[in-house]
Amino acid sequence: MKKMKMLMLCGAALPLVAQGAAAQDGAGSEPAASSDTITVTARRRTENLQDVPDSVTVLGSEVIEDAGVRGINDVAAMTSNLNYMNYEQPGVVAVSIRG
16 A cells, blocks of 8 residues: 555656656757747747747737736736636636637
8 A cells, every 4th residue: 555655656746857857958959039039839849920820919028017917817808818717716717718
């Protein structure tokens, strides 16, 4: 029984270790983008914004600061097709993206 618990614990922790390793592998492999370039990785490859056939909403830091964004509710209000609902209970929220 004790071995089974240890195996389950190790199995649950394995994705966390793999995620950290994946983040380290990709850190220096791509050249840094200039401040005018927006890079999109939504289709699991690096693409320039102009080359992506999907709808993309970009909120720059100036827009966020000027709007006084304090949380995800404010971001959802500024983004089309993004809905965020807080059900007034700890940990109970619903996020939906249409499209």
